[in-house]
Amino acid sequence: MAKLYFRYGAMGSSKTANILMVRYNYLEKGKKVALLKPDIENRDGKMKIKSRIGLEAECEYVSVFLKRFFSSPYELDAILIDEAQFMSKEEVEKFAYIVDIFEIPVLCYGLRTDFQTKLFPASKRLFELADVIEEIPTICFCGKKAQVNARVVDGKITTQGEQVMMGGNESYISLCRKHYYRGISKKSEE
Numbered sequence: 001m002a003k004l005y006f007r008y009g010a011m012g013s014s015k016t017a018n019i020l021m022v023r024y025n026y027l028e029k030g031k032k033v034a035l036l037k038p039d040i041e042n043r044d045g046k047m048k049i050k051s052r053i054g055l056e057a058e059c060e061y062v063s064v065f066l067k068r069f070f071s072s073p074y075e076l077d078a079i080l081i082d083e084a085q086f087m088s089k090e091e092v093e094k095f096a097y098i099v100d101i102f103e104i105p106v107l108c109y110g111l112r113t114d115f116q117t118k119l120f121p122a123s124k125r126l127f128e129l130a131d132v133i134e135e136i137p138t139i140c141f142c143g144k145k146a147q148v149n150a151r152v153v154d155g156k157i158t159t160q161g162e163q164v165m166m167g168g169n170e171s172y173i174s175l176c177r178k179h180y181y182r183g184i185s186k187k188s189e190e
């Protein structure tokens with residue numbers, strides 16, 4: 001039976017490297033795979049998924065794929081989606097439908113929560129619908145499990161602003177809950 005997977009992790013948990021390795025394993029066995037990302041996610045340039053360790057691959061936008069697939073469904077061994085938190089709830093539901101009706105496994109990789117510790121709408125829907133939920137762990141500078149994605153602007157952790165900010169000068173770091181709430185982003189600030 002095909003399943004809907006949600007593999008979530010904080011920033012820096014190598015989700016993209018993971019998805020590219022999974023894709024490679026499928027391709028190596030002669031399988032057909034669709035590699036997708038939500039339309040909103042384009043910080044790596046158009047139609048490409050790139051990991052911090054240098055792996056990259058061509059991909060297709062979620063909306064373009066869904067339109068094409070539903071107008072003319074075709075055989076696939078797996079659908080892999082990076083940055084899945086940026087999908088719409090409706091898109092998550094469409095992929096659940098694809099799993100059930102077309103029996104294609106769909107593997108979604110993404111963040112659980114935003115920089116204010118709130119669930120992304122698509123992540124919430126994935127927690128509600130996924131058959132398999134797996135955490136990809138990463139650690140805070142203190143060595144504890146990191147579960148919060150802190151937004152850093154001009155070197156300081158900020159908790160104000162829009163859930164999704166594209167092309168800004170902000171960056172993100174993953175912290176444990178304690179260090180997030182204390183506003184401490186590195187060892188030297190303790």
Ligand SMILES: [Zn+2]
Nearest residue numbers: 140142176179
């Ligand atoms: Zn910590």
